[in-house]
Amino acid sequence: MSIRPWLPASAGGPLDGSWAEIAFGLGLLYEHEDDLDQAARWFRQAAEDDFPGAALRLGAVLGRLADRRGTGPAEELLAEASRWLSEGLDVTRPGTIGLITDMLDRHQRAAARRGLEPAGTA
Template identity: 60%
Template sequence: MPVRPWSPEDLGRPTDGTWADVAFGLGETYEREGDLEQAAGWYRRAAESGRADAALRLGAVLGRLADADTAADSAEDLLAEATRWLSGAQDATTPDAIELITDMLNRQLRQAARRGLEPSPTG
């Protein structure tokens, strides 16, 4: 899907850059402020619009959200989505991307270990 560039008709908005650039910038802002859910939403929009580095940032933020999530099912869903974005990133072979992927694998191992330590329900 092509990214729609800004046009002068977009009153009150910058005329240089793309929607993906703005979404990525908002993701960065929310991430700096510690609002990881909003950051993930904006990074997701940027990644879906084709911004490669947004997929990496989204994977990292989703991993952090999974670490903070106390519900096992929700954390697993976040990790699964993070893995999809990281594995599909265009620049997944850079050192930063490899580090993010390694972190994600470690998170998945920790999550699996937690599941193994949970008591099984008794009937």
């Protein structure tokens, strides 16, 4: 039995060695290990090179990161995730629709948290 039986290729097919595919594979690996900061970094690289599916994975990972962080950083992450999810994706695919719905829910939760925070004193 190998020490690391899970490989990025097992989650999305074999890798041919292009930079975008390698970046996507690294993103999958880090996401599997729950290192979402590194996963986002590598998915962002793949998405910038228009690798299929990278923008969706990036949006999902950024949304999960936003759930883990406070209001200020979460809002920036949600805004970036929304941009990636809305740019050039097939919004008729069930996976895309689900991610967009999750993102809208996250935006609503962030807005509710802002409404519950005490007003700052001047």
